[in-house]
Amino acid sequence: MKKLKLVMIGNGMAGCRTLEELIKLAPDMYDITVFGAEPHPNYNRILLSPVLAGEMTLPDIVLNDLAWYEANDITLHAGKTVTKIDRVKRKVIAADGTEAEYDRLLLATGSSPFILPVPGKDLEGVIAYRDIADTEAMIDAARHHKHAVVIGAGLLGLEAANGLKLRGMDVTVVHLADWIMERQLDKTAADLLQKSLEAKGLKFLLGKQTAELVGGESGRVAAIKFKDGESIPAELVVMAVGIRPSTQLAESAGIHCNRGIVVNDTLQTFDPKVYAVGECVAHRGIAYGLVAPLFEQAKVCANHLAMHGIGRYQGSVTSTKLKVTGIDVFSAGDFMGGENVDEIVLHDPAGGVYKKLVLKDDTLVGAVLYGDTADGAWYFQLLKDKQNVAEIRDHLMFGSHHVGDVGHAGQSKAAAMPDTAEVCGCNGVCKGDIVKAIKTHGLFTIDDVRKHTKASSSCGSCTGLVEQILASTVGGAYQPADTKDKPVCGCTEHPHGAVRAAIREQHLLTIPEVMHFMEWKTPNGCASCRPALNYYLISTWPHEAKDDPQSRFINERAHANIQRDGTYSVIPRMWGGLTTPAELRVIADVAEKYEVPTVKMTGGARIDLLGIPKDKLPAVWADLGKGGLVSGHAYGKSIRTVKTCVGAEHCRFGTQLSMSMGVKLEKMLFGMWAPHKVKLAVSGCPRNCAEAGIKDVGVIGVDSGYELYVAGNGGIKTEVAMFLCKVKSDEEVMEYSAAFLQLYREEAYYLERTCHYVARVGLEHVKKIVVENAPRRKELHERLLFALQDYEDPWGEAVAKPVKRKEYEILEIA
Amino acid sequence: MGAIETAMKTEWKRLCALDEIPQQGSRVVKSAKGDIAVFRTAADEIFALHDKCPHKGGPLSQGIVAGKVVTCPMHSWKIQLEDGEAVAPDKGCSKSFAVKLEGGEVWLKLG
């Protein structure tokens, strides 16, 4: 097939990101030609500020070097400005006469700085802050001149002022409004910021309006004059008063513009052959000026250019971080407060910390952080996810404690960590490795960092810390992923929720059906999505959808736990932690007969036989089975253990028969697959010797019945279980526990443990269904029992059925 | 056939019927060259790799097969079945062996 021709105008961050995404999806669809007015390959404009501040150099910030264009067969016209688009002949013409024809045109012309229309604006030494040329002009001015004036105290203006100061100039920031960064900060935070910038030597003139720039004898600017008559010396004037989408070219070609090139949710302009992305665009009336939303646009646009037709861009919520080393400011959302909203404020002037959270109807709608921005990413996530925070409202202000979890105690601020500090304990990745990968590969998302460094790709407990390192390295470009709408994996655009819904609504029964219906991008999915789909199918359509062992992780396929040396461990079930001399004898015999190297008590109160070769498993299970022992599912996303204490059976304090309650629960739940593993505990009194306070379902006996707790977790991040309700009888314990677990099984996303699930949907939601709605509770209970009925012990099956035994047999060469 | 291969006098050996390997699954063969994992894809192609992950030696035979890639069960490196190379950004290679399918039978050549 002949390749189509794609021409891109504007060789900047949004455009090149679109090309990268497009090449990933459809490497051979287009012959690509790029025009860029700047004589450089695509670079990271954001990092011009660290370059100006002397913290980085220009070569450091190139995102796509010339070799990249070459490797992808892209014709680059660097330094050529397109002056005309001929939509009839479908070609573009540059100022120097270079022409290129297109089948599809991509406009990515960015924006132009707004220049105040005052006398003297064209004098030498008056510049804006937008590109490499401006940055070089500032660096040069700092070598030869003394007085700099920055007009505009927004993000750009302050970063410019800071850089010029660091390069030795005497810098005054002039601003029309009453406080600095008035569009990102409230007055309190702005005053704190101004103070610390003044401490760095910057001067501020607020509420001042520029009247004229006065030239000196050499023709270079020499002073700035204000409306009130005052005037100060200025050999360099940087205008940072705002940007305007660059739309002239589009307008001259008759493409509809309105404060930006108007595009729909697929980033298409009014001419269907012409797409547009980046700062030049107006989407639903909004033109964005930060890269994170532009990258989202790039992804959607690339998808449509590749003619996959999936995905819509629906607008973004943005957050702001100032990139001035040593100063931490963060703001997001609707932070000004006002009517119908609540504000939670923490202000410690001496400690230099100010935090304001704005809430509306139990969701976070805005945040301003000054001095301590460690939790910025977390608040931003809550805000974007519109998560109900009623349950955590009273400690919301104190942050996520995302860092400081087990294994990472004491490390609270990513920026302050030395490069040698270990961040990911599982994969041995240090901060320096992560920063280097982010810089050399131009990474912007946590997924990219995971792929390149493996940091946070195993147990995930360091995710928060890695996010912070990412945020502090790339500055405002960092955008945490939408957890609610995150695609299942790279094989699809669809998030977990949509997949679950489709399976239910369309009555899909097999993995290929789901992949076909939801237009999976890969033929067989991958090791991330297939296990999720398999679980969704069997939990939604029990006894109807067929389990696919090849879509299960090895432990669930082999019904034992793979060890680092490739052998397996076997943990028989001990209902409620109870055993008998006969059972112990069987276990002892098996351990001797098969020369099991290690026998250990597990943290789940049962016995682990470790180091058994795979081909011996069926024989081991056969022997255990004869003694009445069945699979303990210590390997699955399934019911694991129900821990019990001795309880009223023996204990002098016991109020309820916790052992028999535990055994009943464990028998009811035998064979239950779940989004993640599920652990229960039953204690006979509030002394709680079974540790019910950190279980997915915790039951605590009290004189008048049982207290039920849910969503605890004792693993990576300890979570104390939350009180659900109190019940009177054993039957109620079974019914409520079953209903809660079935709700979790039906609603949670794969690999969400109960604590993550409840954090996402809110405890209120669970209570409304499980506690307050008796008919729904009973339905859930029944659906769980239905799903579990006729479940066969997988060990027994592996022993009895030759087909299943194949998994364990080694082939011999004839 | 290359000169080295001829010198080693390797021959095709019959392993099993195709049906004895599950689709998107694998079987392990013990050999003088160590354990070999024989994979079958959803499209019924057959591949054989040394059953040792280039990362830390995990048994690739126990991984999940999707397309022509197996994900190691230990730390989730992705290994290409055709040539044993790790999928970027990881780097490393597991030795691959010649296999063929003839009349529903799987044959292996130790080279």
Ligand code: SRM
């Ligand atoms: C055998 C055992 C350790 C022991 O010797 O005591 C164990 C062993 C493993 N645990 Fe565990 N956990 C064991 C009790 C626990 C407990 C304590 C408990 O169950 O009371 C916890 C904390 C409680 C909890 O889960 O809330 C625990 C929290 C974890 C976690 C973190 C889960 C989390 O949500 O944060 C993982 C990782 C995971 O599942 O992703 C994990 C994963 C693992 C794995 C399966 C790692 C893996 O994926 O291969 C370990 C397998 C080792 C092996 O080679 O067989 N193990 N693990 C315990 C088996 C209990 C049983 O009889 O079933």
Ligand SMILES: Cc1cc2nc3c(=O)[nH]c(=O)nc-3n(C[C@H](O)[C@H](O)[C@H](O)COP(=O)(O)OP(=O)(O)OC[C@H]3O[C@@H](n4cnc5c(N)ncnc54)[C@H](O)[C@@H]3O)c2cc1C
């Ligand atoms: C100093 C500075 C610091 C910043 N810091 C941050 C930050 O911390 N966080 C953040 O999110 N964002 C930041 N930004 C904003 C961010 O850089 C922009 O949002 C982003 O670069 C916009 O991408 P774009 O592709 O739309 O436009 P650009 O990257 O500006 O690319 C447009 C390109 O098109 C070219 N062009 C225009 N017209 C034509 C034509 N007719 N023919 C050929 N070429 C043409 C331009 O020369 C330009 O190279 C910062 C910007 C600056 C200047």
Ligand code: SF4
């Ligand atoms: S048994 Fe659990 S805590 Fe111990 S090393 Fe394995 S995963 Fe880590």
Ligand code: FES
């Ligand atoms: S051993 Fe295979 S990924 Fe580590």
